[in-house]
Amino acid sequence: MSSSKTNSVKALAISVALFVLPLMVTSIFKADVKAAATYPTGDMHEPPAITELIPDDDPLENSAPKEDTLVGNTLILGDALNAAPIETGEHYRYLSPAEKAIYSALYRSIVSNNFIPYSQRTNTYTWDCLNTYKTLVYSGSSTFQNAYDLSTKEYENVLNRAQEALYFDHPEKVEFYMCHTSYYWSKYESGNFNSYIVITANYDETAFENIDSQITTALNKWISDLKNPSNNCVNQTWDALTELNVHDYYVGNLQYDHACAADRSTAGYYNLSHTAYGALVNHLAVCDGYSAGYELILKRLGIESMIIAGYAGGGHAWNIVRLDGSWYEVDTTWAISTEGELRHDWFNRTTAEYEKGVGDSSKAHLRNSSSAFVGFRMPKAYGTHYTYDYLSQTDVNSLIRDEQYVAVTGISLSQSEMEMQIGQSIVADVQIIPENATVKDYVVKSSNYDCIEVDEHILRAIAPGEAIITVTSADGGHTAQCKITVPLPEPEKVDAPEEVADKQVDTVAPIDTEKGVFEITPDKNTEVTFKAGNNKKASSITIPSTVTDENGCMYTVTEIEDGACKGYKKLKKVIIPETIRTIGKGAFKNCSNLSVIKIKGNNLLKVGSGAFKGIKKGAKITIYVSTKKKFTRLVKLIKKAGGSKAIFKFKKQ
Known part of the structure; x- marks a missing residue:
């Protein structure tokens, strides 16, 4: 019986241990790891419609x-x-x-x-x-x-x-x-x-001046309080410690304006809680108010800061702060969770970490280039030295500067002007200054993608024209530019006796070919205008890109004259080449059976009024261009020129 009692006691002890142990483990876990927090989202409203x-x-x-x-x-x-x-x-x-x-x-x-x-x-x-x-x-x-x-x-x-x-x-x-x-x-x-x-x-x-004055007065009070020894927020040696102290003091003295965040009306968008007034004067704000107030305080304390407008569960604003030349991401709105807990999950992080939501993709902070928010234009944060863990766990006397980080001070291109030929590709010749800069990333953009296309760092000439190439360093946003000119291809010329070639400049008679009637464009000795088809009863016209006259001289066809094919009742199909820059007024007006139009439009700049007025309803117009932007622009021009009832199709060329 004694043995039986002993076994019973052991069994009871094991049962108690199995019951108690999970509680102990749970308690230990809670002490070391904070539970997931929730934060206000969508508080920076989309800008009003224009x-x-x-x-x-x-x-x-x-x-x-x-x-x-x-x-x-x-x-x-x-x-x-x-x-x-x-x-x-x-x-x-x-x-x-x-x-x-x-x-x-x-x-x-x-x-x-x-x-x-x-x-x-x-x-x-x-x-x-x-x-x-x-x-x-x-x-x-x-x-x-x-x-x-x-x-x-x-x-x-x-x-x-x-x-x-x-x-x-x-x-x-x-x-x-x-x-x-x-x-x-x-x-x-x-x-x-x-x-x-x-x-x-x-x-x-009439209230603007008074509101601005109140912001200045309130900012002075904030700075005075932060510098007060009793608050001990400003460190004369370490901007990073000052930033952390200001961060905690600032968010601890603000309240989040939930009513403003929920108000999607016009009045809600223009609520003062979206401004620095809300944060600094009323101590009541939403994300853009938080960010604006934080920027003003740091600026007054000599610490560089900017505001980022982007998305985090909806429209949202936060800051980037520069320390020892390196940017860090900071979200003061999310420094205190909706549970009322001060947290540093969003303090001094990199842009890459913010884009991943600091380990939780549902909390990703994104800068969307296709939106109305401007954040994607601003510098990215690469700083990893002055993190919260480093600042909070390192004795002030043991802190060291971020001497390993070398900031970018400039960027340059090997040429300020150059020429490229259609079809030519080159790699942008970029130099980051200094050569040992920590972050050497840069972005290349073209002012005219219809002329110079950019694929990361590769430039490709796709059509005649001019483009300004701008390179921007990821660190510091330093820029350099190069103007690139892409000339029209030189027309191939058939060899002709010298005395015949000399007459080319003086030629004024129309050039009559099986493709149509052409005339040398005034002041353009190598270009001609398409004046008319050679058969008004033709069902199909293909305008050539070049024509050769009786002397063997070749010309580029760049214009379609006003009324060139006006009233061609039998015309059903037209093909317009890539060399055409201008389609004249009424060029295809009242071509009532014209139902198929193919336009190679990379160089098409102007479509005259009524050029396509009276063509067949539902005509199919296929536009071959390099970008959807150019397609959209040409569709608008053609619709204004009478083609509003046509069906348009985009073909990339």
């Missing part, structure tokens, strides 16, 4: 070519010499040329109070009002969109990115957030295309 207006009296296709003139950087109101200077910041440096032009226009217009007042914001759609407050951003031989090869959606993104960068560079001025582009249009006036925007004040503009 309306494109089409003036009724705007003959967009009837323009006399003139040299393009960017005026976003020089002229907004009145004479260029009297234009207000532009105050830019770090965010401006990383913008595209189009975005910089809009940034400058917005800055000058807002500081000059050239916007629809808040009191008139509900009665804006009248031409009298729009013309009163319009801002000129571009004037030239094309529209702003065509000059920068922008689709409607891309142009609206450019407008929004420029607006964000403007405010991020000046978060102490709330008017740069509250005054937003509402309308844009282009109009042909006095021989130029003029592109305009109209800005609306979405907050009482």
